[in-house]
Amino acid sequence: MSVIDRLGSLVPSPTATEPDYPGPELDIDTALSLLANERRRMTIRYAIERAEGVFDLNDVARYIATHENGPDYTGSERKTVYISLYQTHVDKLVDAGVLERVDDAKAHTFRVDDAARPLYDVLEAATAQFGGEA
Numbered sequence: 345m346s347v348i349d350r351l352g353s354l355v356p357s358p359t360a361t362e363p364d365y366p367g368p369e370l371d372i373d374t375a376l377s378l379l380a381n382e383r384r385r386m387t388i389r390y391a392i393e394r395a396e397g398v399f400d401l402n403d404v405a406r407y408i409a410t411h412e413n414g415p416d417y418t419g420s421e422r423k424t425v426y427i428s429l430y431q432t433h434v435d436k437l438v439d440a441g442v443l444e445r446v447d448d449a450k451a452h453t454f455r456v457d458d459a460a461r462p463l464y465d466v467l468e469a470a471t472a473q474f475g476g477e478a
Contacts, residue, residue: 374440375463383408383425384433385467385476388442391456392464401452405429 370378378384390404391397405426409417412425434454437443442460446453470476 370440370442370459370462375466378436378440378442379463379467379470381433383428384437386411387429387433387437388456388460388464388467391443391454392460395456397456398446399454399456401426401429401434401454 378388386408387404390407391399394407395403405422408429409422409425413421430452434443437460438445438454440459441457442463443454444457446455
């Protein structure tokens with residue numbers, strides 16, 4: 345059985361009784377590309393599980409720096425994560441409609457969009473099946 349078949353059996357397809365996910369639809373290439381990077385996966389996970397949908401980029405940078413370097417990460421390690429998120433990963437998630445920028449003076453606050461939920465569901469199923477970040 346292929347990986348795609350296994351994921352298909354783990355992630356239920358929407359039925360008439362389940363709510364549809366409003367918002368932009370992601371094609372499979374975009375979805376898999378977004379989930380291919382651990383920092384993007386962790387950003388989606390953080391936004392849904394810990395931030396209740398709205399988060400500051402500094403908070404998710406600390407979360408990822410702790411995961412990558414342990415609780416005693418240095419300011420330089422946190423800054424490296426922050427810059428990577430700011431310059432690359434968050435923009436990809438915003439462009440795909442998974443996150444949206446909250447109108448704040450610094451443009452460092454984001455809200456998770458409904459398009460993140462299907463990605464999160466696939467991420468949860470894949471993590472349960474194959475292991476990975478907590």
